[in-house]
Structure formats: C-alpha cells, structure tokens
Amino acid sequence: MIRFNGFDTSGLLRSVATLALAAAMTTVVIADAEAQRRNRDNEEENDGADRTFSTRVGEIVLEAQNQQGEDQFTASIQTLNRALGIDSINPYERSICLQLRGRAYYETEQVNRAIQDWQAAIATGAMLPEEVVNLRINIGQLLIAEGQYNEGIRVLEQAVQQGGADAVNVGVARMLAQAYGQAERYSEGLRWAERFWELRPASERTRGDYSLMLFYYQQLEDVPNQFRIIEGMVARWPQEKNNWRSYASLLAQTGREQDAFEANKIMYINGMLTESREIVALAQYYSYYEYPYRGAIILEREMNSDNVERTQDNLQLLANMWRQAREWERAIPVLRQLAQLSGSGDDFLKLAEAQYQLRELADAENAFQEALNRGGLDRPGNAWTLLGNVRQELGRTDAALAAFREGARYPYSRRTANGWITFINNQRTAAADRVRIRERVRMDECRFAIEDMRETATLVGDVDESGRIVIDVPDNCTDLYNQYGELLDQDVAEGEEAPAEDAEAGESDAG
DSSP states (O other): OOOOOOOOOTTHHHHHHHHHHHHHHTTOOOOOHHHHHHHHHHHHHTTTOOOOOOHHHHHHHHHHHHHHHTTOHHHHHHHHHHHHTOTTOOHHHHHHHHHHHHHHHHHTTOHHHHHHHHHHHHHTSOSOHHHHHHHHHHHHHHHHHTTOHHHHHHHHHHHHHHHGGGGOOHHHHHHHHHHHHHTTOHHHHHHHHHHHHHHSOGGGOOHHHHHHHHHHHHHTTOHHHHHHHHHHHHHHSTTOHHHHHHHHHHHHHTTOHHHHHHHHHHHHHTTOOOSHHHHHHHHHHHHHTTOHHHHHHHHHHHHHTTSSOOOHHHHHHHHHHHHHTTOHHHHHHHHHHHHHHHOOHHHHHHHHHHHHHTTOHHHHHHHHHHHHHHOOOSOHHHHHHHHHHHHHHTTOHHHHHHHHHHHTTSHHHHHHHHHHHHHHHHHHHHHHHHHHHHHHHHHHHHHHHHHHHHHHHHHHTOBOTTSOBOOOOOGGGTTTBOTTSOBSOHHHHHHTTHHHHHHHHHHHHHO
16 A cells, blocks of 8 residues: 655745745834824734834834845844844834744744744734734744644644634644644544545645545554545546555455455556556466466566566466466466576476476476476475376386386375386286287187198098198198197197196185
C-alpha cells in the first residue's frame, strides 16, 4: 500500500507571511480624523484602550512601512526599534510596531523572533479580539512550520476557543490535523481531520486532502474508512495507477485476495501496469488462482516485448506456469534456456520431465543424465527411476536396470525402483521360458514328423544302395535329424527328458 508519509509544508511559510502581513497592515494605518474617531469607538469595545498614534510614533511607523514596501526589511527593523524605545509609546502603538517588526523578522528568516514579537503584540492588550485570533492563528501556523507541533497546536486551539466557530475554516482545520499527525497524536487529531473533510466541498478536495484522511485511518487501523477514502480516490481519478495500487494492496491486506487479483487485472487491461515487477506480480496471481495458462501468456508476451526482463527468476516463473498448465511444448524452450543459464541440476531435471511428457525420449535421457551429473537434486533416487523408465521405453533394458538399481539405493524411491527391477527380470524369465517351450514343441513336432516319414518310407521301400531308409527331412528339422531320420546330436535326445527330471527334482525339494 502507498502510505501517507508526512505533510508538505513547502508553501506554508509564504502563506503565513501573507496572513501575518494582512493582519498587521489592517491595523497599521496612521489615522486621519475619521479614523481617529473610529478608533475611539473601538476603545470602548476594548476596555477603553487608546488606539491612536502620537505624531512622533506615527511618523516612525510610516517610515518603516515605506521601507517594507521597498523590501528594506532590515532597515525597517532598526526604524521600528527607535519607536519601541520611546518611553511614552502607548500599548496600541507598541502592538502595531511589534506586528510590523515581526513581519520584518520573518522576511529576514528570523522566524523565532517574529513569533516572539507577535506574541508580545498580543500581550499588550491593545488588540481587538478578532485581531488577536487572527494573529494567534498565524503564530500557530509558524510554530507548526518550524516543527514545534505541540506548541503550534496549543496556540491554534487557543485561537479557536477565543474566536469560536467563525475562527475554524478549512485552512485552520487542515493545519491542526496536519500538526496532530506530525506530533503522532492521531486519536486527538482525527476530529480536526474529519472537521476539515466536512468543511472542504467535495468538488474541491485534492489528492493531498484524500491522502491526509487516508493517513489518519491507516494510523488508527480504521479499515472501513480506509476503503471509503481509497474507493473515493479510485472513483474520482480512475486513470491513476497509485489509487488502484493502494486499493489492491488494502484488499490483499484484509484477506480479499481474489478481489485484489481482479483489481490488478483491471489495471493491466487499462495499461497501468508498466513496470516489470508489477507484471510479474500479476502473472503470479494467475498462477496462484489456478489460471497458469493466462498468466504464462501475459508473462511471455511482455518478455517478448522487453517489458519484463528475462532474468533467471522470471524464466523460472514462466517455465513453472507452462508446466502447471501442462503445456509441455511451450515449456521446453524456456526450460532449456533456463537450464543453460543456471546450470542447475534441478532445472535440467524439469527439462527432462517435460521432454519425457512429449515422448522425446532420447532428449529426455540426456537431460536426466545431465541433471544427475550436475547434482544438487532434492530426490536423486526419483531421477534415477525416471531415467530407468526412459531407457526401458527405448528398449535399453540393461541400461534401464542399471538406473533402477541406482534408484533402489534411496529409501523413498526403493520400492518403485525394485518394482521395475522385478518386472524386467520377470519379463526376461518369461521370455526365456517361451523360447524353451517353443523349442520343445518344435522338437516334438520334428520327432513325430520323422517317425511318420520313416514308417512311410519303410512301407514303400524308400531305401538307398546300402538298404538304409531315406527320408526328406523338413527344413525346420534339418538341425536335428539327418536324411536317415537319425538324431544328429544325442545330447538333444537326452535333453528332451531334462525338464521332466527338473520338475521331479523340484517336487522332491518341495517335499
């Protein structure tokens, strides 16, 4: 979330100077006869205090005014010092001189002296209540601008108490809210922040106004009002990314992750997500919410457009999303690049698994072997077992057995690997048995055929010159019998009985 990090007071002092000058100059007028009469009327409202200038002091004040009008503030301080040094100066004259000198101090960057003069002007007792309120407001603002927050608050609230409801305008309420915020007195300052919000017309509220209110609600952990302010910002400035980011962040912080995801999608659709990390975060949202295909499409497109760096981490995310989506064909180029970039055994293992899924068995075998050679695998036994599977499917049974035996060395893969070893050995045994059975059947068929042919030859007298029976031995029996129907190898005849003898021996052992 974008949090409010303080208050901008860069333009404050200039506005304070204007206010202070206005307050001072409204009273610093060397009165003509009509003005003198009005001052006498005001004296009655101000406990009869004399609010007129003597000629001597009046001339000095006019001189100081002219100097300030020509920005000769240092000279005006010296001039006003002369007036303030007159023993007969009355309280009213003194208050005017102090206000003017305070202004000159401020303009020459002597803020503390300016504050002291204005406070001394109030202490004369010669100022009207409205004038005192205005000057106290100015003093409070200057104190706040100088970092004296608690004292500024005290003076401003004193002015508000004296001036009543009329003394509280938008500027004063905002200044008090800012000061309380700077003083970290959030609970006390909230009433001024909300008073300011009420006084400021909705159509005139600025981003800074919204930020001030959001700051208070964040500090006080007032989540409903945080949503109210941020939603107002989004509605008023819908094209501003920072507002949407704050909104999405707050949604995530309050457990509304799905809504935060939707907010991020809106930002992407409207072209607000322009930074690499923002696009990557959106892709991660898609992966988290089981939409890896869409996330991978976005991430790959932004990588191809050079909006997202092709770093190892980003490639890893893209590869994982293609794998999560079971898009093996699109995952393989990324996995290959990632494996070459990282040199990690684990990345070669992921490449091998994807190639195996696509039945690219030769490539998968090489990648599995490379993964095992590079090491660093969490479960190498599983990799050996998968390598055995690939070799088995490639018809390389001996190499497959070697891989399965490696897999059987690890407890977590032993059962599977041994299962494959047993399967292969059983296949081999069954194949050997089938060969023996086929051979026995052939020998029996040849024996029966030769016997029939010998009987026939005897009946028809088919013999050679020496009187021996001659037969036409079938092609598939020529390795067993000669032309006379005689076995070529006596061991073969003996071997015919071996299976029966073995069986009998087995039965004897079993007994």
